[in-house]
Amino acid sequence: MAQHVKILGILHIVLGGLGVLGAVIVLMIFGGISALVNFSDHGSDVPAPVFGVIGVIVFFVILVISLPALIIGVGLMQFKPWARIGGIVLSAIDLLMFPFHTILGIYGLWVLLNRETEQMFAASAVRTVPRY
Numbered sequence: 826m827a828q829h830v831k832i833l834g835i836l837h838i839v840l841g842g843l844g845v846l847g848a849v850i851v852l853m854i855f856g857g858i859s860a861l862v863n864f865s866d867h868g869s870d871v872p873a874p875v876f877g878v879i880g881v882i883v884f885f886v887i888l889v890i891s892l893p894a895l896i897i898g899v900g901l902m903q904f905k906p907w908a909r910i911g912g913i914v915l916s917a918i919d920l921l922m923f924p925f926h927t928i929l930g931i932y933g934l935w936v937l938l939n940r941e942t943e944q945m946f947a948a949s950a951v952r953t954v955p956r957y
Contacts, residue, residue, distance in 0.1 A: 826936065826939055826941045826942045826945060827904075827945060829936045829942075830904065830936060830937075830945070831901070831902060833898075833901055833912065833929075833932065833933055833936050833937070834897075834898045834899070834900075834908075835898065835902070836898070836929055836932075837894045837895070837897055837898030837901065837912070837915070837929075837933075838894075838895055838898035838902070839898075840891075840894055840925075840929065841891045841892065841894030841895030841896075842895060843891075844887055844888075844890060844891025844892075844894065845887075845888060845891050845892065847887055847891075848883075848885075848887035848888045848891060849884070851880060851883050851887060852880050852881065852883075852884040854880070855876050855877060855879055855880020855883065855884075856876075856877060856880055858876045858880075859873045859875075859876035859877040859880070862876060893911070893915060894915060896911075897911040897915055900912075904945065904946060905949070906946050906947070906949060909937055909943070912933055912937045913933070913934065913937050913938065915933065916929070916930045916931075916932075916933030916934045916937065917930065917934070918930070919933065920934075
């Protein structure tokens with residue numbers, strides 16, 4: 826099961842990273858549109874700052890959706906106990922995003938709710954407790 830946890834972590838890192846990259850691209854596109862409208866000689870019905878504001882809002886929405894997947898993916902790769910709980914929550918949310926995230930959500934729930942995985946993360950929590 827450790828191999829499945831690592832695969833799940835990698836998939837979350839990849840999808841989270843693609844989401845962050847997409848957020849940056851959206852911000853650049855809307856910033857570019859805003860600049861073009863601002864420097865255009867033709868009059869526009871929409872003021873240029875509106876495009877910039879829309880870009881920033883979309884950027885933050887995508888970032889808020891993608892960053893948890895990236896963080897949880899890294900935690901799963903390191904077998905952190907908090908990452909298992911976060912992964913279960915993220916997998917449940919992924920079920921709603923058809924089609925690729927739905928498949929990832931089903932796989933994530935199968936991996937993280939497995940008894941062997943639960944014991945593996947419990948053992949990891951016991952090993953990380955400092956001794957005085």
